[in-house]
Amino acid sequence: MSHNDTFLRALRREKTGYTPVWLMRQAGRYLPEYNKTRAVAGSFMKLAMSPALATEVTLQPLERFPLDAAILFSDILTIPDAMGLELSFTPGEGPHFAHKTNDETSIRALSLPDMNRLRYVFDAVASIKKALNQRVPLIGFSGSPFTLACYMIEGGSSDGFPNARRLAYARPDLMTHLININTDAVAAYLNEQIAAGADAVMIFDTWGGLLSSAAYHSFSLDAMKEVLRRLQPNAAGEKVPTIIFTKGGGQWLEDMARSGAHALGLDWTTDIAQARQRVGHQVALQGNLDPLILLTDEKTVVRETEAILRAAGGAPGHIFNLGHGIVPQTPPEHVAALVETVHRVSREILN
Ligand code: 1CP
Numbered sequence: 001m002s003h004n005d006t007f008l009r010a011l012r013r014e015k016t017g018y019t020p021v022w023l024m025r026q027a028g029r030y031l032p033e034y035n036k037t038r039a040v041a042g043s044f045m046k047l048a049m050s051p052a053l054a055t056e057v058t059l060q061p062l063e064r065f066p067l068d069a070a071i072l073f074s075d076i077l078t079i080p081d082a083m084g085l086e087l088s089f090t091p092g093e094g095p096h097f098a099h100k101t102n103d104e105t106s107i108r109a110l111s112l113p114d115m116n117r118l119r120y121v122f123d124a125v126a127s128i129k130k131a132l133n134q135r136v137p138l139i140g141f142s143g144s145p146f147t148l149a150c151y152m153i154e155g156g157s158s159d160g161f162p163n164a165r166r167l168a169y170a171r172p173d174l175m176t177h178l179i180n181i182n183t184d185a186v187a188a189y190l191n192e193q194i195a196a197g198a199d200a201v202m203i204f205d206t207w208g209g210l211l212s213s214a215a216y217h218s219f220s221l222d223a224m225k226e227v228l229r230r231l232q233p234n235a236a237g238e239k240v241p242t243i244i245f246t247k248g249g250g251q252w253l254e255d256m257a258r259s260g261a262h263a264l265g266l267d268w269t270t271d272i273a274q275a276r277q278r279v280g281h282q283v284a285l286q287g288n289l290d291p292l293i294l295l296t297d298e299k300t301v302v303r304e305t306e307a308i309l310r311a312a313g314g315a316p317g318h319i320f321n322l323g324h325g326i327v328p329q330t331p332p333e334h335v336a337a338l339v340e341t342v343h344r345v346s347r348e349i350l351n
Contacts, residue, residue: 004136007069011200011241011262011284013317019309019346020068021339022139024291025325026061027073031332033060044089045081048074054124055131062136064332065339069137069200072128072193074121076143076204079185080152082113100155102163107174112184115192125196140198142190144205144246145182145227146220149175161207168215175219183223187230194232194240202243202265203227206324209248209267220246221255228260243286247324250275257282268323273311284317289338291322294330298337305341314349 007020028034037057041047048054058073077095081087086098101107115122129138143151151157153164168175190201208220224244234240244256245265256264257279266275266287275285293304305320312318320342326335 003134004068007319008137008199008241010317010319011243013281013284015316016350017347018343018350019312019318019320021320021342022067022069022071023061023326023335023338024071024322026067026071027057028326029328030326030330030335031060031064044075045087048078048124049120051120051123051127055127058124058128059131061335065336066343067136067339069139070128070132070135071139071202072121072125072141072198074124074141076141076148076206077151078118078121079113079142079148079182079189082117083110083152083185084113085152094157095151096156097152101152101178102155102167104171104174107178110178110181112181112188115188118189118192121189122192122196125193125198129197137199138197139200139202139243140190140193140196141202141204142186142193142227144203144208144220144244145179145186145223146211147205147207148182148186149178149219150207150210152178161210164207165210165215168211168219172218179219179223183226186223187227190227191230191232194234197235198240199234200241200243201231202245203261205244205246205249208246213251216246216249216252217255221252221259224261225259245286253278263317263319265321266323271311272308272318273313276313276315281315281317284319285312286319286321288321288323291324291327291330294322294326294334294338296334298334301334301337302341305338306345309342309345309349320346 006016009016010020034057038047041053054073058070077087088096150161150164203224208216241262243263243265244261247267250270263284263286268288268290272288
């Protein structure tokens with residue numbers, strides 16, 4: 001149990017004195033101290049593969065802002081890297097795989113990676129937990145089976161992932177094979193993070209919203225459901241709360257609410273008051289400020305943050321977050337104003 005367990009209580013839709021807040025990509029390039037540590041490490045992967053440095057950067061945003069959760073510093077693409085695709089990141093250019101899996105031969109050659117190749121991630125979880133010393137809960141995470149497949153098929157980042165979408169429609173059998181392997185890998189990976197001490201886990205389905213509704217259900221949501229079904233209790237024998245986030249998934253919230261997840265992450269295009277009406281009180285909701293609002297001015301940040309808190313209303317089960325990751329140009333003072341506003345205004349609304 002953490003000293004500040006507001007985040008975990010909100011995930012379980014219990015009453016809290018204020019709305020907890022954490023931010024997607026809260027450790028990252030908008031923080032000068034992150035850029036410094038990354039330069040010392042030499043590359044993103046060297047940073048992620050060092051449990052000591054990963055711990056250092058995970059804690060950096062918590063030293064600056066009174067955030068209510070920490071998130072493991074790692075990346076979703078560690079799994080395909082461990083499958084042998086050889087991941088690298090060049091500054092400003094995003095992820096790149098030396099090998100792609102975009103045809104029958106390369107996809108059939110894939111198999112579940114040895115979890116020992118991902119030991120550095122589980123060691124980072126254990127190291128961060130120790131350093132946090134129960135201050136706030138630690139979130140573990142993975143990409144969704146479909147979102148991982150997008151990067152594996154394109155070999156890196158892409159505008160719209162056309163090859164992944166074409167494969168899903170042209171060769172549903174091959175796509176299913178790839179998704180099944182990723183489902184096994186994601187479930188094993190999250191279970192290791194839970195065993196190492198993660199207090200909650202989140203599945204990032206960044207690209208599920210690119211699919212047709214039918215393909216979203218068969219290639220993304222069903223695979224996330226299967227992962228959730230396979231999650232094991234933690235060392236204390238407790239079920240760990242879960243969050244699923246499909247960017248662009250606003251039209252499927254009712255189905256996502258029946259997935260078995262404790263909470264749904266919302267991007268900024270969904271009205272959070274309407275989302276609550278649609279899903280009722282089955283799940284907690286996490287979100288959903290447009291990250292670009294952090295590039296405006298303090299007055300606008302405060303006004304828009306308040307608007308989301310009021311739209312979320314006084315019901316238990318809201319975790320404040322951005323609708324997607326913080327952009328690198330974000331001034332840290334605007335993040336400070338956001339966190340202060342969430343805590344101050346939600347105390348008025350909830351009490
Ligand atoms: O505080 C945190 O949240 C840090 C941990 C974290 C997480 C949860 C990082 C560090 N990456 C992620 C998840 C992640 N990675 C996602 C899912 C969430 C999302 O949609 O943002 C995705 C799609 C990735 C893939 C990835 N890794 C990208 C995006 C590429 C694209 O297609 O647009 C990038 C730029 C990375 C590198 C990366 N990962 C994390 C950081 C801080 C960075 C910046 C890299 C650097 O320092 O060079």
